[in-house]
Amino acid sequence: MHLSDAQIQQYDDDGFVILPGFLSPEEVGLLAAEADILGTPQRGLPDGNVYEYGSGMIRKSYSVDKDSEAYFLASRLPRMLVPSRQLLGERIYLYMTHMNHKIAKKGEIWLWHQDYSHWQLDGVARGGARDMVTIMIMVDKSTPENGPLQILKGSHKLPVEEFRIDLDETSVPTAKVSEARMAEIVKSHEIVECLGAAGTALVFAPMTIHGSARNNSTRTRRNAYFVYNRVDNRPTIEKPRRFHVSPHLMNSDPVELDTGVGDDALLALARRRLSAA
Numbered sequence: 001m002h003l004s005d006a007q008i009q010q011y012d013d014d015g016f017v018i019l020p021g022f023l024s025p026e027e028v029g030l031l032a033a034e035a036d037i038l039g040t041p042q043r044g045l046p047d048g049n050v051y052e053y054g055s056g057m058i059r060k061s062y063s064v065d066k067d068s069e070a071y072f073l074a075s076r077l078p079r080m081l082v083p084s085r086q087l088l089g090e091r092i093y094l095y096m097t098h099m100n101h102k103i104a105k106k107g108e109i110w111l112w113h114q115d116y117s118h119w120q121l122d123g124v125a126r127g128g129a130r131d132m133v134t135i136m137i138m139v140d141k142s143t144p145e146n147g148p149l150q151i152l153k154g155s156h157k158l159p160v161e162e163f164r165i166d167l168d169e170t171s172v173p174t175a176k177v178s179e180a181r182m183a184e185i186v187k188s189h190e191i192v193e194c195l196g197a198a199g200t201a202l203v204f205a206p207m208t209i210h211g212s213a214r215n216n217s218t219r220t221r222r223n224a225y226f227v228y229n230r231v232d233n234r235p236t237i238e239k240p241r242r243f244h245v246s247p248h249l250m251n252s253d254p255v256e257l258d259t260g261v262g263d264d265a266l267l268a269l270a271r272r273r274l275s276a277a
């Protein structure tokens, strides 16, 4: 899978591109089945999980590529790496992975933020659209009711906004942009709800401002995030941010991505699992 010139232009102009049908139903079905395990204390890296304040239900799983073969393969599919290299150049590595489980009726909001605000605290020097990229996979469908990701179109062109790490409103410390500044930004940027079937991908830039509302539906909504970084942009400070919830949070050293994973690897694993069941 290659991004077309028009899609690259859209990424550069808007700070995101939506790719419907990026994973097939069988492939994303496997990711959904694995997400059911990742979102429990039974996962291989239970300290990579973060819980909601109020309900105590799981909010986020960090480093899903490290204890799930399916997510490991997904992070290395040519479908993920080719577009990432088109945007960032050849020498890239997997910076981090995480999954947000927005539990039915309980999954809480994500405040407006730029992901790069966090990564800057980790010592990543540059957060431009051609330095880092996130590919988000909708593991469940995203609908207007289930708190889909919302993006402010074109906001990746703003500077790194002044933020404060919010520790009160949500259970994951988030680099919240101030309310007064957000009111200004929202006036001049269109809010796009990223809707789609399970298996849809959203490619977005590190400074694109995004957030999401509560899940008011009766079904859980999970999104998986794969973040790629240029090797020459890897964090330079020894002590990363103090808000780490997991020692496995990110890859401080470049991780070999070209391990011969073919584009059919996830599908093959899904079929193996099915025939073993």
Ligand SMILES: O=C(O)CCC(=O)C(=O)O
Pocket: 100, 102, 110, 115, 147, 148, 149, 210, 211, 212, 223
């Ligand atoms: O998955 C969501 O609804 C939003 C998550 C988010 O903004 C993040 O993890 O940075």
